[in-house]
Amino acid sequence: MGTITINGKKVEFTNEKNVLTIIRKAGIEVPTLCYQPELSVFGACRLCTVEDDRGRCFAACSEEPRDGMVIFTHTERLRKHRKLIIELLLAAHCRDCTTCDKHGKCTLQRLAYQHGINTIRFDNHRADMPADFSSPAIVRDPNKCILCGNCIRVCNEIQGVGVLGFAHRGTDAMVSPAFERPMSATNCVACGQCRVVCPTGALTIHHNMSEVWHALLDPNTRVVAQIAPAVRVAVGEAFGLPKGENAMGKIVAALHRMGFDEVFDTTYTADLTIMEESKEFLDRVGKGEKLPLLTSCCPAWVKFVENEYPEFKQNISTCRSPQQMFSAILKEYYRDPAHADGKKTFVVSIMPCTAKKMEAERPDAHTFGEKDTDIVLTTTELIRMFDAHGVNFETMPSEACDMPFGIGSGGGVIFGATGGVTEAVLRRLTEGHDPATLKAIAASGVRGDQGIKEITIPYNGMDVKICVASGLANARKVLESVKSGEKEYHFIEVMACPGGCVMGGGQPTDGTRVQRAKTRTRGLYAADGEMVIKKSNENPLMDVFYNGYFKDKVHALLHNHQD
Amino acid sequence: MLDESYYRKTDEIISRYVRDSRSLIPIMQDIQAEYRYLPPELLSYVAGQIGITEAKAYSVATFYENFSFEAKGKYVIKVCDGTACHVRHSTPVLNTLRNELGLSEKQHTTEDMMFTVETVSCLGACGLAPAIMVNEQVYPAMTPEKATALIEDLRRKG
Structure with missing residues (x-):
């Protein structure tokens, strides 16, 4: 005080x-x-x-x-002091700004500009080091590192993974995984939070834009897109819309104009996830086995459990993530010559997430021998492609998603915020869909930005104990408390990024963290509010899926076959 | 993968200390005293055992010049290149040792794993400059001739 x-x-x-x-x-x-x-x-x-x-x-x-x-x-003294610091940092820094992935978003570049630094007085004596492209999610370029240590601290303190550390000393000091291993040979879960806090281009998204441009140009390829919930509230800002505003309609329209043949909404398979995961949950509760059920939507979390808590592997839901469900369904649908129209299908998944790039490369991301997701684009890459294509977002009309997979529920939309999956499950399991019931679910404690939330819900005469965590260090705390017997849960939802997918590693990073989390989360709940269908089981396409074309392939398309 | 005996020995070393991050340096020192270097596999193992990340253990191990991930020869020759030794002609001594043993700035250890030659910044024996150390033994007032004789002597001892 x-x-x-x-x-x-x-x-x-x-x-x-x-x-x-x-x-x-x-x-x-x-x-x-x-x-x-x-x-x-x-x-x-x-x-x-x-x-x-x-x-x-x-x-x-x-x-x-x-x-x-x-x-x-x-003061004048401080201005000189700051200018000198920036000059010294630039002295040992890569100077290829024009071809840097962080161009225009780099704090160092901005500061150099602000301080009017147009020549660098010092020679660069740092030897060039190779960049590490081994991870499908993150590129690490040590030549652009200023040793601020943000990535090390976020990986240790927020994610509890600790892949990166300082290595060596003095002028040899660098940020690196242990034994300077490539990122792909570490326990990296590809969450991308290191890239979110990196002020320069030392850690960037491993982008895949050229593969998508290439596919769009091929007349014999049908390019289809699916868009995750959290993307729609993070794109508009880059084009002058209010922060957190739902821009789904404009995104769909812009993709159509870029040449995407069909554009779908991942909320459709979020609804399928809810159908399958609720069923699995009730089944496990009935049998009293493999509890707590751990959610499987977040690939960084799944990888984290596989790496560090193999004893909990069987607790992970066998449901594929919404991305993988959707890609499998799309590939299967167009495998039918009647739907294929003589074209091959290329599935582009637009995600707020870098870990989804890793997920798409997993051996279990294949169905009937074919890779499900061809390319994952992050929100950041999508904005770059819109810019490159001259998309005028301001005047872009809104368009709806395409059929036959174009309808999702509000429950699917809120997947993008921490607690959203749980809320959608609760909507599914609760009778009635009147505003009072939905309000009661929303007020049960599932919403909010706390890292660990506990909710107890009465269901069929039992108390269902639920835990919702975001941030892997929080998830570790939860698993440790379950392991020690201190806590008992029936269901645990984990999103690796603090705040959920709206704060994913592939999202734009302008403004402050708190502001981004607040506006995007608000945007998602507002989008849910506008939806007529609130509950996954009330999505009319669910019945079409289970009783129509895919009737005999439900399990093969929607589940991973765990060993 | 190292032989099982390395891990048993490491377990024994770890048991001398508290299983905590603060024990990392003493444990690494004991391992290096045992094997004359710090096998990378054991560093990873120790990290897991005392509950720190591999990256953190690597960070500490690479910060200190003293820790080496490469196996060293039976005789570790430390040539002092501190100010006093340098001005009293330690460089010709170093060059002679390297020539005799076929070593260079990049290759520090002979292929038969008998000799390792490295430079150190100061042995704290400036009055005896130029000084070198072979394992724990200090050799004062070295000359290229004395260095050649020393190598012959050590080779005879085997």
Whole structure:
């Protein structure tokens, strides 16, 4: 508690942990490279250095606020100091800005521009190191690393995976997996959170845009797309729409204009997931085996369990993820010569997620000997392709998805937020679809941004205990508590990224984390609110699926066959 | 994969300490004392046993010059190249040793695993410059001739 004078203006503070938070709360922007509010304070970049009334300089991120402090954030001395830091960072930095994947989104580039640095006074003595393209999800280019350590801390503190660390010392220091292994040979779950916090182009999405352009040009290929729920609330912002606004209609229209033959909504298979997973859940509860049931929608989470908790592997739902269900259904549908029309089918899956790229390459991502998903594009790549195609989002009309797989329920839409899958399951299992019932489910504790949520729901005379976690470090806590017998659950939903898919590793990273999470989550629940069909089992296409063309192939298309 | 006996020995070393991140350095030192280097497989094993990530263990191991992931020869020759030794002509001593043993700046250990030659920044024996160390034994006031004789001597001992 107290008051700090910042640039002559008095600012009150309560329990802020550091001076930087107070400065930013006062609406003053001080540059940082290594500071991320949700991570531990590292204090390495020194860009947030401020000056007090006695001429003492200190890093605002690692200074505890004291009542009566008088600080200045943008003095001539500080401007020179910051400029020198940026120059020194640039001295050992790759200078190929024009071909960098982070171009235009790079904090270092922006700071260099702001500070008017147009020549670099120092020679670059750092030897070129090869970039690591081994992961289908993430590219690591050590030449662009400034050693801020954000990736290391997010991987350790938020995800509890710890693939990356600092290696070597002094001028040889670098960020790397143990023994400088390629990313593909590590326990990396491909969540992409490292790429979200990387201020430069050292960690970027392994993009697959050219494969899609190529397929779109081929007249003998039918290019079909599926769009995940969380994508629709993260695209509009890049084209001047309000943050978090649902732009699904415009995305569908833009894809049609780019030459996609058919565009579908992944909420359709989210609904199928709910149908199958609810059935599986009731079956396991009935038999009292393989509980708690662990959700299988998030491939980073599935990989995490396989890597670190193999004893829980059998608890993972056998349901494929909505992406894999959809791709399998599409491939199967067009395998029929009557539907194929002499063309081969190319499935593009548009996801908020980098781990989906890894999932598409898994051996179990094949059905009847054919790879289900051909290419996964992240939201970030989709925006780049829209830009490259000259899409005018502002004037783009809205279009609906195509049939026969174009209908999804509100339950499917909210998959993109943490707790959404659970809420959709509860909608499915609860009788009635009146507003009061739906409201009661929404208020049961499934919604909200807490990392671990516990809900107990009465069902058929028993208390169903549910846990919802997001962020893998939280998931680890939950599994440990189940392992030790301290907690008992029937159902555990985990999304690897804190906040769920709206905060996925493939999403745009503009603005602050809190703001992104809030606006996108709100956007998804608003999209759900506008849907006529709220419950997965009320989606009219469910009946068509189970009793129509796919009748005999339900299991082969929708489930993984675990050994 | 190393022989089972390496892991048994490592278990024994780990049992001397608390199973915690703070025990990493003493455990690594004991392993290196045992095998004259730190086998990468054992570093990964230790990380798992004391509950830290492999990346963290690798970070610590590569920070300190003292830890080596490569097997070293029976005789580890440390040539001091600190200021005092350097000005008293340690470089000719180093060059002689490398020439005698067919080693270079890149290759530190002979193929028969008898000798390893490396430079260190200071042995703390500046009064005896130029000094070298063979395993735990210090050799003062070295010359290229003395170095040649020393190698012959060690070869005879085998």
